[in-house]
Amino acid sequence: MAVTGDETESAATGDIPAYQLRSPNSSLAQSIVLAxxxxxxxxxxxxxxEEITRKREVRLMKNRxxxxxxxxxxxxxxxxxxxxxAVLENQNKTLIEELKSLKDIYCHKxx
DNA sequence: AAAACTATCCGTCACAGTTA
DNA sequence: TAACTGTGACGGATAGTTTT
Numbered sequence: 001m002a003v004t005g006d007e008t009e010s011a012a013t014g015d016i017p018a019y020q021l022r023s024p025n026s027s028l029a030q031s032i033v034l035a036x037x038x039x040x041x042x043x044x045x046x047x048x049x050e051e052i053t054r055k056r057e058v059r060l061m062k063n064r065x066x067x068x069x070x071x072x073x074x075x076x077x078x079x080x081x082x083x084x085x086a087v088l089e090n091q092n093k094t095l096i097e098e099l100k101s102l103k104d105i106y107c108h109k110x111x
Numbered sequence: 112a113a114a115a116c117t118a119t120c121c122g123t124c125a126c127a128g129t130t131a
Numbered sequence: 132t133a134a135c136t137g138t139g140a141c142g143g144a145t146a147g148t149t150t151t
Binding site: 060063064067071 | 122
Binding site for chain 1: 138
């Protein structure tokens with residue numbers, strides 16, 4: 001398993017952008033509730049936290065879409081390769097047949 | 112019928128590569 | 132060089148299939 005470095009450790013060292021950090025309660029519903037609460041009567045620090053949460057949600061949403069698109073493209077690519085394999089197999093079969101009949105013709109001439 | 116196995120899909124994370 | 136994007140890897144959920 002190559003992936004899965006310790007997130008908490010990296011976070012402590014500041015390697016990860018703030019919006020990628022896991023919030024204590026990272027469920028989507030909770031985040032949306034947070035994002036929708038009025039911001040004008042909040043302390044600067046909670047506004048900042050809210051901004052981080054919002055950025056994280058945006059990032060997750062974009063990445064979700066990106067992953068879908070990436071998988072769609074990959075499937076298409078595999079389908080193309082499979083089609084190409086089928087075409088080449090047919091060509092190969094045809095060429096083998098052609099070679100066989102040319103050999104036949106050549107053998108009969110040689111007699 | 113239920114448990115065990117397999118295949119497929121999805122969301123997320125981490126990271127390399129790209130862009131402004 | 133910070134922000135963004137594309138993608139491999141992982142783990143959970145669900146559905147379908149096989150085994151007991």
